[in-house]
Amino acid sequence: MRSGMQSVKGIPVSPGIVMGRAIVLGNAETHVPRRIIESDSLDLEVARLDTALQAAVEDLAILRDRTEAQIGRDAAKIFGFHLGLLQDPTLLAPMRTRIITDRVNAEVAVADAFQRLADQFRALGSEMFSQKANDVLDLDRRVLAKLMGEDENRLATLTEPSIVIAHELTPSQTAGMDRTMVIGIATDLGGRTSHTSIVARAIEIPCVVGCSRVMGRVADGDMVIIDGDTGVIIVRPDARTLAEYRIQQERFSVYRSMLRNTAQLESVTKDGTRIQLLGNIEFPHEVESVFANGGDGVGLYRTEFLYLTSDHEPTEEEQFAAYKSTIELLKGRPCTIRTLDLGADKYTQQRASEPERNPFLGLRSIRYCLQHKPLFKTQLRAILRASAFGPLKVMFPLVSTVMELRQARLIFNDVCEELSEEGVRYDPNIPVGIMVETPSAALMANAFAKEVSFFSIGTNDLIQYTLAVDRGNERVAHLYSGASPAVLYLVKTVVRTARRSGVECSLCGEVAGEAIYTMLLIGLGLRTLSLVPSQIPLIKRVIRSTTIEHCEELARRVGSFDSERQVLNTLRDELRKVDPGSFAGWVAE
Numbered sequence: 001m002r003s004g005m006q007s008v009k010g011i012p013v014s015p016g017i018v019m020g021r022a023i024v025l026g027n028a029e030t031h032v033p034r035r036i037i038e039s040d041s042l043d044l045e046v047a048r049l050d051t052a053l054q055a056a057v058e059d060l061a062i063l064r065d066r067t068e069a070q071i072g073r074d075a076a077k078i079f080g081f082h083l084g085l086l087q088d089p090t091l092l093a094p095m096r097t098r099i100i101t102d103r104v105n106a107e108v109a110v111a112d113a114f115q116r117l118a119d120q121f122r123a124l125g126s127e128m129f130s131q132k133a134n135d136v137l138d139l140d141r142r143v144l145a146k147l148m149g150e151d152e153n154r155l156a157t158l159t160e161p162s163i164v165i166a167h168e169l170t171p172s173q174t175a176g177m178d179r180t181m182v183i184g185i186a187t188d189l190g191g192r193t194s195h196t197s198i199v200a201r202a203i204e205i206p207c208v209v210g211c212s213r214v215m216g217r218v219a220d221g222d223m224v225i226i227d228g229d230t231g232v233i234i235v236r237p238d239a240r241t242l243a244e245y246r247i248q249q250e251r252f253s254v255y256r257s258m259l260r261n262t263a264q265l266e267s268v269t270k271d272g273t274r275i276q277l278l279g280n281i282e283f284p285h286e287v288e289s290v291f292a293n294g295g296d297g298v299g300l301y302r303t304e305f306l307y308l309t310s311d312h313e314p315t316e317e318e319q320f321a322a323y324k325s326t327i328e329l330l331k332g333r334p335c336t337i338r339t340l341d342l343g344a345d346k347y348t349q350q351r352a353s354e355p356e357r358n359p360f361l362g363l364r365s366i367r368y369c370l371q372h373k374p375l376f377k378t379q380l381r382a383i384l385r386a387s388a389f390g391p392l393k394v395m396f397p398l399v400s401t402v403m404e405l406r407q408a409r410l411i412f413n414d415v416c417e418e419l420s421e422e423g424v425r426y427d428p429n430i431p432v433g434i435m436v437e438t439p440s441a442a443l444m445a446n447a448f449a450k451e452v453s454f455f456s457i458g459t460n461d462l463i464q465y466t467l468a469v470d471r472g473n474e475r476v477a478h479l480y481s482g483a484s485p486a487v488l489y490l491v492k493t494v495v496r497t498a499r500r501s502g503v504e505c506s507l508c509g510e511v512a513g514e515a516i517y518t519m520l521l522i523g524l525g526l527r528t529l530s531l532v533p534s535q536i537p538l539i540k541r542v543i544r545s546t547t548i549e550h551c552e553e554l555a556r557r558v559g560s561f562d563s564e565r566q567v568l569n570t571l572r573d574e575l576r577k578v579d580p581g582s583f584a585g586w587v588a589e
C-alpha cells in the first residue's frame with residue numbers, strides 16, 4: 001500500500017474543488033488497479049479470481065474449437081497451451097495464496113503471477129521461449145479484462161460520493177456518470193477540449209486531465225483532493241492540506257453564488273450593445289441549466305450524445321422525442337441543432353472492426369453522415385419533424401468543402417420532399433448553416449456564405465486543425481491555444497466575411513466560455529457566443545464591465561501580434577483592468 005501525501009499536476013478542465021475517496025478504474029493494457037482487501041472480504045476476492053479464470057477458460061475453449069474447425073488442429077494448438085496454463089495449479093495456487101496473505105486484490109495477484117512466469121520464460125534466452133513469454137502476457141490481459149470488465153458495474157453501483165481516477169474515459173462513460181456519486185474526475189490522458197472534458201464541464205463535475213500517471217499513484221479508497229481550477233490533485237492529503245482546501249472550497253462556493261446573482265442581469269456592454277449568450281448542450285434537460293445561468297437559448301445542441309449513451313442506434317422516434325422536448329423546454333427561445341458529429345473520439349471507433357489510424361482526420365462528422373445516408377436521413381427526418389414545434393436552425397459539422405455542403409443539402413432537400421409527400425409538418429424555412437471548424441472552411445468562407453444562412457465557428461476543432469495539434473493529447477496540450485495569431489486571423493476572416501455577406505455568425509467553441517477571450521471576441525465583431533451554461537454568468541459579468549470601443553481597440557492591438565504569449569498576456573492584463581473580480585483565481589486561461 002502506498003503512503004504519504006503526493007501532488008500531481010494536470011490540465012484543469014472543469015472548475016471546483018472536491019475531496020473524497022478514490023475509485024480507480026483499471027485498464028488491462030496500461031494499468032492494474034491496486035487495493036487492500038478487508039480481512040472479511042478475502043474469500044469473496046478469491047471467488048472473484050476464480051470466476052474470472054473460469055470465464056477466460058470458457059472463452060479460450062470456444063476459440064480453440066472455432067479455430068480447429070476453421071483453420072485446423074495445428075493452428076488451434078496455441079489455445080491448448082493457454083488453456084493448460086489457466087488450469088495449472090502451480091500458477092493458480094500462488095495467486096490465491098497471495099490474496100489471502102498479502103490482502104491484495106485479484107488483479108494484482110494475477111498480474112504479478114503472470115509477469116513472474118513471463119520473466120522466467122524470457123530468462124531462458126531463446127526465441128521460442130520469448131514467444132512463450134508473449135503468450136503468457138496475452139493470457140494475463142485476457143484474465144485482467146475479465147476482472148476489469150466489472151468496472152462499469154462498480155461505477156453504476158457506487159454507494160458513496162467518490163472521485164474517479166482513470167487512465168482515460170470515453171465521452172459516453174463520462175456522460176453516463178451518476179453526478180450524486182461521482183464528485184470528481186482525474187485522468188492520465190486528455191486535453192482541455194477533448195470531449196470527455198467538455199462533458200465533465202457540462203455536468204459540472206470538477207475534473208483534471210492529462211495528469212502524469214495519476215493512476216499509478218492512487219489506490220482504491222485513497223483520499224484525494226481535485227482542484228479543477230489549478231489542475232492540482234493531492235493524493236492522501238495530510239490534515240493541514242485538507243483543512244486548507246476546505247477553506248478554498250468555501251471560497252469557491254461563495255464566488256459561485258455571487259456569480260449566480262449576475263445570471264439574470266442583461267447581457268449588455270457598458271455602452272449598450274447586447275451580446276447574445278446561448279448554451280451548448282448535449283441533452284434536453286440541460287436547457288434548465290441554460291436558463292438558470294441566464295442564457296437566451298441553445299446555440300449548439302450536440303445531438304450525437306444520444307448515440308453515445310444508448311446501447312442501440314437511436315430510432316427516428318427517439319431522436320424526434322429528444323429534439324421536440326428540447327424545443328418545448330425552450331419555450332420559443334432559439335435553438336441551433338447540429339447534425340451528428342460521430343467519429344474521432346465519439347462512438348464509431350469503439351465499434352469499428354478496423355479502427356482508423358488517424359481518426360480525427362478520418363471519417364468523422366459530416367463525412368461519416370454522407371457515407372451512412374440512412375442514418376443521416378433518419379436524423380434529418382427527426383430534426384425536421386421537430387422544427388414544427390418551435391424555432392430551430394440546423395447546422396452541419398466539420399464541413400471542409402463546398403461540395404460536401406451541397407451533398408448534405410441535397411439529402412436534406414430529399415428529406416423535406418419526402419415529409420411533404422407524407423403530409424408531415426415541418427418548418428420549410430428552417431435556416432441551414434455550417435460549423436466553421438476547418439481551416440479550409442474558414443479560408444473559403446466567401447464561397448460558403450453564398451449557400452448558407454449562418455456560420456457557427458467551432459474553435460475546438462479549428463485550433464486543432466490550424467495548428468496540427470490533437471485536441472485530446474496531453475503531450476502537445478501546451479501547443480493548443482485559442483490565442484494563436486493564426487487561429488485569430490481565421491476567426492477574424494470568417495466574422496468579416498459573414499458581415500459583408502449578410503450571413504449570421506456566432507462562435508461556439510470552448511473559448512466562448514473563457515473570460516480572457518470575451519473582449520477580444522466582441523472586438524472581432526462577434527455578437528453571439530454559445531458556451532457551457534455554467535460559464536454564462538462569468539462571461540456576462542465581463543461583458544457588463546466593458547465597452548465596444550475598448551474591445552475593438554484590443555482586437556486591433558492583438559491583431560498585430562505574432563506570438564501567442566503576447567496575445568495571452570495582453571488579454572489577461574485587459575481583463576484584469578476591466579474586471580479584477582474575475583481574477584479571483586477562477587478564470588480559465
Ligand code: PEP
Nearest residue numbers: 437458459460461508509
Ligand atoms: C468545436 O469544434 O469547436 C465544437 C464546438 O464542436 P465539438 O467540440 O463538439 O467538436
Ligand code: MG
Nearest residue numbers: 437458460461
Ligand atoms: Mg467540433
